[in-house]
Amino acid sequence: METARGALSRPPAALFSSRSLLITVLRLIALALIDAFAIWFVTRLVNDGEYLLAIFAAVITVAINVAFLFEGMYPYRWFAPGLTLLILMIIYPTIFTLYVAFTNYKDGNLLTRVQAEDVLLSRTFLPEDAKTYSWTAFRSLEDPNRWALWLIPTDGEGEALFAEPGQATPLSEIDLGENTLDEDGIPTGLPGWERVPFAKTIAILDSVLAKTEFGEEDEKFMLNPKNPTKQAGRFERKYTLNDDGTLYDNETGVTYKAIRGTYTPVDGPYKNAQGQVTDAEGQPLPVIRPGYYVPIGLDNFKRLIESDKIRGPFIRVFLWTFAHAFFTVFITFWFGLFLALLLNVRFTPGRAVLRTLLLVPYAMPAFISVLVWKGLLNEQLGVINKFLTSLPFIDTGPRWTSSALWVKVAILLIQLWLGFPYMMLITTGALQSLPGDIYEAARVDGANAFQQFRHLTLPMLLVAVGPLLIASFAFNFNNFTIVELFNKGGPPISPDQPAGHSDILITYTYELAFGSGRGADYGFASTITLVIFLIVALITVFNFRFTRSWEEISENV
Amino acid sequence: MSSLSYVMHNKMARDRWLNYLLRLFLVILALFFAFFPIIWIISASFDQTGTLNTQRLIPRNAGLGNYDRLLSSDIHPFGRWMWNSIKVASITAFLTVLVSAISAYAFSRFRFRGRRSLMLTVFIVQVFPNSLTIVATFLLIQTIGRHVSWLGLNTHGGLILVYLGGALGINTWLMKGFFDSIPRDLDESARIDGASDWLIFWRIIIPLVRPVLAVVGILSFIGTYGDVIISLTLLKDKDVQTLAVGLNRFISDSFNREWGVFSAGALIGAIPIVVLILSFQRFFVSGLTEGAVKG
Numbered sequence: 001m002e003t004a005r006g007a008l009s010r011p012p013a014a015l016f017s018s019r020s021l022l023i024t025v026l027r028l029i030a031l032a033l034i035d036a037f038a039i040w041f042v043t044r045l046v047n048d049g050e051y052l053l054a055i056f057a058a059v060i061t062v063a064i065n066v067a068f069l070f071e072g073m074y075p076y077r078w079f080a081p082g083l084t085l086l087i088l089m090i091i092y093p094t095i096f097t098l099y100v101a102f103t104n105y106k107d108g109n110l111l112t113r114v115q116a117e118d119v120l121l122s123r124t125f126l127p128e129d130a131k132t133y134s135w136t137a138f139r140s141l142e143d144p145n146r147w148a149l150w151l152i153p154t155d156g157e158g159e160a161l162f163a164e165p166g167q168a169t170p171l172s173e174i175d176l177g178e179n180t181l182d183e184d185g186i187p188t189g190l191p192g193w194e195r196v197p198f199a200k201t202i203a204i205l206d207s208v209l210a211k212t213e214f215g216e217e218d219e220k221f222m223l224n225p226k227n228p229t230k231q232a233g234r235f236e237r238k239y240t241l242n243d244d245g246t247l248y249d250n251e252t253g254v255t256y257k258a259i260r261g262t263y264t265p266v267d268g269p270y271k272n273a274q275g276q277v278t279d280a281e282g283q284p285l286p287v288i289r290p291g292y293y294v295p296i297g298l299d300n301f302k303r304l305i306e307s308d309k310i311r312g313p314f315i316r317v318f319l320w321t322f323a324h325a326f327f328t329v330f331i332t333f334w335f336g337l338f339l340a341l342l343l344n345v346r347f348t349p350g351r352a353v354l355r356t357l358l359l360v361p362y363a364m365p366a367f368i369s370v371l372v373w374k375g376l377l378n379e380q381l382g383v384i385n386k387f388l389t390s391l392p393f394i395d396t397g398p399r400w401t402s403s404a405l406w407v408k409v410a411i412l413l414i415q416l417w418l419g420f421p422y423m424m425l426i427t428t429g430a431l432q433s434l435p436g437d438i439y440e441a442a443r444v445d446g447a448n449a450f451q452q453f454r455h456l457t458l459p460m461l462l463v464a465v466g467p468l469l470i471a472s473f474a475f476n477f478n479n480f481t482i483v484e485l486f487n488k489g490g491p492p493i494s495p496d497q498p499a500g501h502s503d504i505l506i507t508y509t510y511e512l513a514f515g516s517g518r519g520a521d522y523g524f525a526s527t528i529t530l531v532i533f534l535i536v537a538l539i540t541v542f543n544f545r546f547t548r549s550w551e552e553i554s555e556n557v
Numbered sequence: 558m559s560s561l562s563y564v565m566h567n568k569m570a571r572d573r574w575l576n577y578l579l580r581l582f583l584v585i586l587a588l589f590f591a592f593f594p595i596i597w598i599i600s601a602s603f604d605q606t607g608t609l610n611t612q613r614l615i616p617r618n619a620g621l622g623n624y625d626r627l628l629s630s631d632i633h634p635f636g637r638w639m640w641n642s643i644k645v646a647s648i649t650a651f652l653t654v655l656v657s658a659i660s661a662y663a664f665s666r667f668r669f670r671g672r673r674s675l676m677l678t679v680f681i682v683q684v685f686p687n688s689l690t691i692v693a694t695f696l697l698i699q700t701i702g703r704h705v706s707w708l709g710l711n712t713h714g715g716l717i718l719v720y721l722g723g724a725l726g727i728n729t730w731l732m733k734g735f736f737d738s739i740p741r742d743l744d745e746s747a748r749i750d751g752a753s754d755w756l757i758f759w760r761i762i763i764p765l766v767r768p769v770l771a772v773v774g775i776l777s778f779i780g781t782y783g784d785v786i787i788s789l790t791l792l793k794d795k796d797v798q799t800l801a802v803g804l805n806r807f808i809s810d811s812f813n814r815e816w817g818v819f820s821a822g823a824l825i826g827a828i829p830i831v832v833l834i835l836s837f838q839r840f841f842v843s844g845l846t847e848g849a850v851k852g
Contacts, residue, residue, distance in 0.1 A: 086724075356835065
């Protein structure tokens, strides 16, 4: 055996080194590919004004390079995938939340400064005295979705042009190939292009031709919106960006200044008595969208504290978040413990089967259970209210989804159903690990069953499952699934506010950011997220203190 | 045996049975509470003509019509949702296990500067899951998608990327503990034979820690399958939606009329997870008492 292995690995040195050389080369190639991608990605982020993310991506890339190029950093190579994901998907969003909470990132100011400027500077308009052309459409033979225009000046001055998206060529530089100009001066065809009769362009006039910009970036030709079937015009840039960051509107002569990221008219040819910039008819001019988001200091926090319209509903949501988590843990714990005690007696035929059956609600995916309960608790049609109203002394069932009180009861009922098996599981485990001899002693001292439970079982049980109860509290503190799917946090507290009677902080945040009908307000939503963060951190610290598990964790490292 | 002790014994046995029957009665009440919603939707799923309003416990017109409609409708592509969910959850679970195992191996086998702080950082960070920073996560995926479209909003790539943010977390701790219990003599002897770290990890450690890999994989699968907040935020088109988002949308659209179809979908959607959890029940009992909380 020894010799066989020795014989097999006789050229090991050479084999080994060539193999490790191969691995090194492969590693460097992989690293080069990652770097190439990262440089491309970071450049694009910088061009878009996404500086924070660009910094994160750059730092991660540098770190990966360090880990893979320096032998001393060898162990960190093993963390490259995990840490990259952790930093990019958890730590970056956390830092970004912290930043957004201090900005006005919301509808109307959704872009970075660079992006907003790009959008505005690409806008064009047709000046009053613009040069106009009569047009004829051409379609590319290679790409049937690519269109171009043959443009002949209507005033007869200057050359005809062939304008395709991104490029315009004057007649004198065009190679007509075998084609000729007809009596109107329009080529019968062009190499690579076919001429399309006007009648065939009507179908796509509005959907395609009127939306396409022909010609180069700073000399654009588009169909004249006032007379699209006959005329095209030379469009000009609507806005010019001045050195001081203000925008000048070339069409109206109004100057806009970015105030908190929104371009607001500050100067122009017409003003009213209050000094507002107006149009020719005296109507005050609106701001231009899109704007960009900028830091606004503590304004979001001030709104939370100072605005009565927001503070009132927020406090209700805040309190219900705690109450919801507390009562959920409370009722599930007691019901679960009750069942655990019932089934913990040694003489219980069928105990294993009964326990497994009672686990089923816990095994169902929560999102399905909630939707089922939503059906059962439907106010008019659900089986629960139909049963209740069939009883002789009840006229109408509880308004499970439209009453401020009953929606909370409904959510706790669902929570009880979903959560008691878990509590039964953990309390059963804890009950079985309690020492038996102290009960013997208690019995000798004359303690009855209730006293034994109250003074022995319960305290020991709480020590054992305490950390799990706190973890369960923290989990339900942010139990988005149940609250959102049952009633979307509704019914609303007041019609003009996003907060609802069953909303908890996380669903409130979600509604602020993604709720329909009301503009997105990522800045304010991030402010609420910071509140959640703070509370989760406090609960965690409390849990560590309470259980001293931090020491245990630190030792386990 | 004296007659007195016989009577005593008899009485004790009777009391024991009475006590059992009383407890059984209470447990049956609890079972009724636990099972009435499930039985109700099982009945609804077979009730071909019933709506939420008209359904009865015993279907009047029993049949598989609802299942038929569930699987053939274009308005609510249930099969598609189910497939999306299973696909996303499987890929997430697999990559989570892979990333986590690689890191756990390094934590377990290497001693290097910063190891302790790194482990504690991982532990602290996982206290704040990325569902909390859902707004920033949404904006991040939106930005990434502007440049790399298959990782953007409304894609499974983007969704999986977000889920993988949590790959390095409590799982890694669980695995590291398990890896620690594999004797290092095994590594050493392999190293003497010229095996690299990667070879030792892949050929020696991984086969020995399969149970913990399975556990982490199943936990990750169940957690991903049940996620609502992230998938609801990222996925907008019905064809890419996962079951959690799709079912919610479906039932909000047409609650009453489609109750039977919904019930059929709820049952089919629940079965994989119920089977998984009940068959790995023993692990869950022990795993739970160690602090893992199901999502």
